[in-house]
Amino acid sequence: MALVGEAFLSASVQVLCEKIGSREFRDLFRGKKLDESLVKKLKITLLSLNAVLNDAEEKQFTNTYVKEWLDELQDAVFDADDLLDEVNAEVLRCKVEAEYRTVKTQVWNFLSTSLNPFYQGMNARIQELFDRLEHLAKQKDFLGLREGVVGRKVSQRTPTTSLVDESCVYGRDGDKEKLMKLLLSDDASDKDVSVITIVGMGGVGKTTLAQLLYNDEKVKEHFNLRTWAYVSEAFDVTRVTKTLLESVSSKAYDNKDLSFLQVELGQQIMGKKFLFVLDDLWNENYGDLGLLQRPFASGARGSWVIVTTRNESVASLVRTIPIHFLKQLSEEDCWLLLSKHAFENGNSSAHLELEEVGKKIASKCNGLPLAAETLGGLLRFNTNFGEWNSILNSNIWELPPEKCNTIPALRLSYYYLPTHLKRCFAYCSIFPKGYKFQKEDIVLLWVAESLIPQAESEKRMEELTKKYFDDLLSRSFFQRSRYEESKFTMHDLINDLAMSVARESCLRWEGGESHEVLKRVRHLSKKRMDLDSCK
Known part of the structure; x- marks a missing residue:
């Protein structure tokens, strides 16, 4: 079962709201006599939908109606993004023309506005989009989707050293x-x-x-x-x-x-x-x-x-x-591995209240080192008992792997990531298994695809993108390449997780996909037949 990635939806909604709220966007609507109140209502509807996305992401595992609702919402949000991109392009065109405009051309521009095909029917297109999203917003109540579930996040502090230490092995x-x-x-x-x-x-x-x-x-x-x-x-x-x-x-x-x-x-x-x-x-x-x-x-x-x-x-x-x-690790070894990654210097003695719940989490890792390591990275330096207990009692543990398309422990690690890291990680699903990438290349792609919020300065932007990468590395979503220190890769199961959460938003195109699938894609990579890029 393919699943909808809340990260891309949430990121897209946030971008849409930023576009609608920009001064240039508002000025265009006022100057061209378009319905500004309609756009404001569109923004409010988007925000109300965004508030329930985290809850919907978890419930889609057990409720097929929620999954179908997310499918429809994803299509609507992507269509809205396309429409607002058209508006933004028009904003940019008007801005460039304004720099060269004379009094005569100003008069002509005013008279020709009504003749411009771009503005003809724009209100109707936005009204149609609003009606579509408003219909989905009303359905969220019938589906029992709750607002305010988005706050369950663990510490976002970046550790000073990487967790990817292959000499840290237990039980082997x-x-x-x-x-x-x-x-x-x-x-x-x-x-x-x-x-x-x-x-x-x-x-x-x-x-x-x-x-x-x-x-x-x-x-x-x-x-x-x-x-x-x-x-x-x-x-x-x-x-x-x-x-x-x-x-x-x-x-x-x-x-x-x-x-x-x-x-x-x-x-x-x-x-x-x-x-x-x-x-x-x-x-x-x-x-x-x-x-x-x-x-x-x-x-x-x-x-x-x-x-x-x-x-x-x-x-x-x-x-x-x-x-x-090769057998699975014992529960004791799983706990040692998880605590090694969760606590500074691997020492849990300063947080004895977390040991009991931590050992229960480790026992749910099913003896898999990758699961223990990833969950340890998720909890890195987080000493909040409520967060640990919330992870222990999550419904995701009860899902069979075929339901969530991966090991539940890995799906859980993704679920508790901050939204900004979710969308950056999901984007990496475009890379084939075994693909080696450099940190600098990945962060540039994230910026180019608008997955990183704009910062006030270029230096701040560079710091932010590197922090995102280091956060994912510290949580074991990325691993250092065995032979090339400057390159990184993803474990095959982590790659499967990325494909699951990105769904049809990202595609590795091999030429056999239908046009219907391609219509929903926002990020695409084309596989080279000689596979040189996978080495």
């Missing part, structure tokens, strides 16, 4: 020790190149465990070559081969012929003991997987490949030793 010592023994043994299997498969549900920490192994000093000394390839759902033998080749050779290859790339990779690893990590493998095609592994045979005995996947069937196709199933 046994898993690491078991797999380390295999990696450091050249006789763990009867194959020259052996494959470890780590299988577990999304968010359980498969990638983190693989990284712990990959970065261990003993492992670094044991292997001649190490490299990491993010595979993802968009499996492409050529892309993955090219990634491995460029990493082991430390140079770029323009040639995209698979045969050439595989021969080159075989030569680069020939006679060398290597460790390859294939992270997040989904493909169940035996032929594709066999083709990908063909160059690996050139490596020396004792070489290893680590594969992480959510799919046991995929692991069965490539494993050479028994599958390593």
Whole structure:
């Protein structure tokens, strides 16, 4: 079930109200004899709708009528935005003309106003829009939507250090020790190149465990070559081969012929003991997987490949030793992880009153480190018992994942974000899974798309946009790239969450979408077929 993102609606309503309230907007209506009172009523209606959006966002999970109401409201608000953009364009045109206007042209402008097609029917268009929104405003009462639910926000203070610390791992010592023994043994299997498969549900920490192994000093000394390839759902033998080749050779290859790339990779690893990590493998095609592994045979005995996947069937196709199933964390480890992120220096001893409710929240994370980490980031430095208790007792916990399109703990983390962070995060749904982005590029896109309120100075604007980014980073919605310190990415489940809350407002266009869907899109990205942008 696709869900409506309150963040985009709320942001759009706020922008509309700002446009209506601007002096230039009012002057145009007075000067052109348009119905200014109608626009004022439109603004009041928009504000009354905005007051119930937070309540509607939560209730849409359990009430299909509320979801349909949000669908209709989203379309109406976007149409209003389009109409007011036309008005703003006319305001700008009049402003530019005024700078060059003479007395003669002023008289002509007054006489020609009634002949200008822009002004003809404008009152009727605004009246139609107002009637549409007024109808939706009346329905909110029948749906039981409450005003004033928008105030449930946690502290917006930005921590001084990032929470994305991959050395902060709990409950994985046994898993690491078991797999380390295999990696450091050249006789763990009867194959020259052996494959470890780590299988577990999304968010359980498969990638983190693989990284712990990959970065261990003993492992670094044991292997001649190490490299990491993010595979993802968009499996492409050529892309993955090219990634491995460029990493082991430390140079770029323009040639995209698979045969050439595989021969080159075989030569680069020939006679060398290597460790390859294939992270997040989904493909169940035996032929594709066999083709990908063909160059690996050139490596020396004792070489290893680590594969992480959510799919046991995929692991069965490539494993050479028994599958390593990664279990969820214990409630105690979940609490330790959550408190590490929620309290300064990870110390909860100064807030004993929060420990009981905090442990109950941790137990609802279902043993998933990603959920505990994200909720810890949400509660970062917040010591308000009421806020913690509100999160513990939220109805969202009771929703099955298929109802909210993601793990309830992640949906809850989004729900309690401030509105300005919600819309910036939801916009990031245009990026494909595994996409690496730079902080400077993201904040410029946010500004260009009017997701950041205008500040009084350019310096203040820059500070504000960077603070928004740091806030999302501190809450674990973004993660630092493993190899490029200046770049960031989103966990696949966080990416799924962004797609869920953005709904049809954002679209990754691959060319197969209907025109009906495209009519509702406000932010779009076009997928490059070679997937270079996803590396």
